[in-house]
Amino acid sequence: MExxxxxxxxxxxxxxxxxxKGLSDxxxxxxxxxxxxxxxxxxxxxTAVDGKITAITWDGVGCSISQASVSIASDLLVDKSxxxxxxxxxxxxxxxxxxxxxxxxxxxxxxxxxxAGVSKFPARIKCALLGWMAFKDAAVRINTTTxxx
Amino acid sequence: MxxxxxxxxxDFPIFERTIRDGKKLVYLxxxxxxxxxxxxxETESNFYKFHNAxxxxxxxxxxxxxxxxxxxxxxxxxxxxGAKEEEIVFxxxxxxxxNLVAYAMGNATPGSRFAVTSKDQIVVTxxxxxxxxxxxxxxxxxxxxxxxxxxxxxxxRLDLSAINSxxxxxxxxxxxxxxxNVLGSINPLAAITARAHEVGAVVVLDACQSVPHMPIxxxxxNVDFLAFSGHKALGPTGVGxxxxxxxxELPPFLFGGxxxxxxxxxxxxxAPAPRKFEAGVPNMAQAVGLGAAxxxxxxxxxQSIFDHEVELTEYLIEGLLQxxxxxxxxxxxxxxxxxxxxxxxxxxxxxxxxxxxxxxGVAVRTGHxxxxxxxxxxxVPATTRASLYLYNDESDCDxxxxxxxxxxxxxA
Numbered sequence: 123m124e125x126x127x128x129x130x131x132x133x134x135x136x137x138x139x140x141x142x143k144g145l146s147d148x149x150x151x152x153x154x155x156x157x158x159x160x161x162x163x164x165x166x167x168x169t170a171v172d173g174k175i176t177a178i179t180w181d182g183v184g185c186s187i188s189q190a191s192v193s194i195a196s197d198l199l200v201d202k203s204x205x206x207x208x209x210x211x212x213x214x215x216x217x218x219x220x221x222x223x224x225x226x227x228x229x230x231x232x233x234x235x236x237x238a239g240v241s242k243f244p245a246r247i248k249c250a251l252l253g254w255m256a257f258k259d260a261a262v263r264i265n266t267t268t269x270x271x
Numbered sequence: 272m273x274x275x276x277x278x279x280x281x282d283f284p285i286f287e288r289t290i291r292d293g294k295k296l297v298y299l300x301x302x303x304x305x306x307x308x309x310x311x312x313e314t315e316s317n318f319y320k321f322h323n324a325x326x327x328x329x330x331x332x333x334x335x336x337x338x339x340x341x342x343x344x345x346x347x348x349x350x351x352x353g354a355k356e357e358e359i360v361f362x363x364x365x366x367x368x369x370n371l372v373a374y375a376m377g378n379a380t381p382g383s384r385f386a387v388t389s390k391d392q393i394v395v396t397x398x399x400x401x402x403x404x405x406x407x408x409x410x411x412x413x414x415x416x417x418x419x420x421x422x423x424x425x426x427x428r429l430d431l432s433a434i435n436s437x438x439x440x441x442x443x444x445x446x447x448x449x450x451x452n453v454l455g456s457i458n459p460l461a462a463i464t465a466r467a468h469e470v471g472a473v474v475v476l477d478a479c480q481s482v483p484h485m486p487i488x489x490x491x492x493n494v495d496f497l498a499f500s501g502h503k504a505l506g507p508t509g510v511g512x513x514x515x516x517x518x519x520e521l522p523p524f525l526f527g528g529x530x531x532x533x534x535x536x537x538x539x540x541x542a543p544a545p546r547k548f549e550a551g552v553p554n555m556a557q558a559v560g561l562g563a564a565x566x567x568x569x570x571x572x573x574q575s576i577f578d579h580e581v582e583l584t585e586y587l588i589e590g591l592l593q594x595x596x597x598x599x600x601x602x603x604x605x606x607x608x609x610x611x612x613x614x615x616x617x618x619x620x621x622x623x624x625x626x627x628x629x630x631x632g633v634a635v636r637t638g639h640x641x642x643x644x645x646x647x648x649x650x651v652p653a654t655t656r657a658s659l660y661l662y663n664d665e666s667d668c669d670x671x672x673x674x675x676x677x678x679x680x681x682x683a
Binding site for chain 1: 291622623630652681
C-alpha cells in the first residue's frame with residue numbers, strides 16, 4: 123500500500139530508537155523550532171570545532187516522520203564541514219520537494235533516502251524538514267558568531 | 272423526529288467520490304469544515320450565472336436581483352437565529368467577526384461602554400480557539416488591559432468556581448466559546464452572562480461549533496455578540512456572521528464604500544447597522560449560498576440534527592472506549608456535549624494515526640486544533656479529533672474504530 127512508501131522500516135526504527143536524542147550540556151548554538159500547524163517541537167544543539175560539526179543533539183516531541191528525520195540528520199551531518207552539510211541539506215530539501223519523482227542518492231543521503239516517500243504526501247514534508255531547518259538555523263548562528271570557525 | 276441519513280447523504284455530491292484507491296469517504300472532519308449539499312452549490316453558482324451585480328449599487332435589474340438575494344439571505348440568517356435583520360452583519364468568516372468586535376471596541380470613544388483602558392479587564396477561557404483568544408490578547412496589548420481567563424477542569428469543563436473573581440467590576444468584555452472545538456463541551460452560559468451583565472461587561476460568543484448543530488435562539492442566550500462561520504454550517508467558504516443587539520453603539524471596524532451616510536474631503540458619518548459594518552462589495556454569492564444552507568438545515572430541523580448527533584456521539588464515545596490504550600480528551604458522556612470527540616491512542620502520534628486513517632478513507636483532524644493553550648493545559652502535545660454532522664451514521668464510526676485498530680497493528 124501507498125502508506126508503506128511513507129513509513130519505511132528505517133523510519134520506524136529511527137522513531138523507536140532515535141539517535142542523539144538528549145541535549146548536550148555544551149553547544150555552539152541551540153535552536154528551538156516548532157511546526158505551528160501540528161504542534162511538533164524540537165530543540166537542537168550543534169557543536170563545531172574548526173569549521174567542522176562535532177556533535178548534534180536534540181530533544182523534542184512529534185510524529186514519527188519528524189522524529190525519525192531529525193534522528194537521521196543528527197547522525198548524517200556530524201563530522202561534516204558546514205559546506206558539506208549544506209550540500210547534503212540542499213539535496214535532502216530537493217528530494218522532499220520532488221513529489222515522488224526522485225529516489226535520492228544513498229551515497230550522499232544514507233538513511234535519509236528512506237524519507238523519499240514523504241515527498242508524495244504534501245502535508246508531511248514540513249514534518250520531515252523540521253529538524254533539518256533547525257540545523258540550518260543553528261549553523262547560521264554558529265557561523266554568524268564565529269565567522270565560520 | 273429523526274431523519275434518514277442515507278437520504279441526506281444523497282444531497283451531498285462529494286459522497287459520490289471515493290478516497291485512496293476506491294475507499295468509501297468517511298468524513299469525520301466537519302468541525303473543520305462541513306460538506307455542501309447540491310442546493311448550496313447550485314445557489315452560489317446560480318447567483319453568478321443569473322443575478323450577478325454589486326449589491327446596494329447600480330440602477331439596473333441585476334443590481335436589484337442581487338440586492339434582493341443578498342438581503343434575503345440576511346433575513347434567513349436572522350430567522351435562523353431568532354433575530355432581527357438589522358442585527359445580522361455578514362463578514363468573511365467567524366475569525367473576522369470576532370476581530371471586528373475586538374477592533375471596534377479598540378476604536379470606541381473614551382468613556383463609552385465599549386472603550387477599553389489599562390484599568391479594565393478582558394475575560395476569555397482556556398478552551399478558546401485561537402480566533403477567540405488572540406484578538407483579545409491583542410486588544411489587551413494595545414490598551415494595557417489585563418487579560419484573565421476561566422480555567423478548564425481535567426474533565427474538559429469550564430471551571431466557574433471563581434467566577435466572581437474572574438469577572439469583576441473592571442471587566443469590559445467576556446469572550447467565550449459556546450461549544451469547544453476540541454472537547455465538545457457545551458458551556459453553561461447562564462451563570463456567565465448573568466455575572467458579566469451584572470458588572471456591565473458585554474459577552475461575545477464564538478458559536479462556530481454550536482449554530483450548525485443545534486437550535487439557537489439568540490434572545491435566550493442572553494449574549495451581546497454571536498459569531499459563526501458559514502462554511503461549518505453547510506454554507507460556502509468566505510462568509511461569516513456576526514449577530515448583535517448593540518450594533519448601534521459600536522463604532523465601525525473597516526471603513527470604505529457602502530458603510531457611510533455622508534462623506535466630505537475631511538470627514539464621514541456612518542450608515543446605520545448592519546451597513547456600518549459591511550464596507551466594500553461583500554461576498555454576495557457566498558452569503559446567498561449560506562441562505563440556501565440554512566434553508567436546508569431548517570428543512571431537516573435543528574432539533575432533529577442535534578438529537579441525531581447526540582445519539583451518534585454516544586455511539587462514538589462508547590466504541591472508542593472499547594479500544595485499548597485510547598483516551599478521550601473531554602467529557603465521556605453526552606451531557607451538554609456536542610459531536611467533537613478528541614482522543615489519543617497509546618504512543619501513536621496523532622499525525623501518524625491521521626495518516627493511517629486517511630489510507631483507509633477516514634478523514635479526521637489531527638494536531639492542536641487551533642487551541643494550543645488548551646492542549647498544553649491538558650498535557651497532550653496533540654490529539655486526533657473526529658467530528659460528526661447530520662450526514663454521518665454508525666457505519667462511519669465503525670469505519671473509524673476498525674481503522675484505529677488497524678493503525679495499532681501497523682505501528683506496533
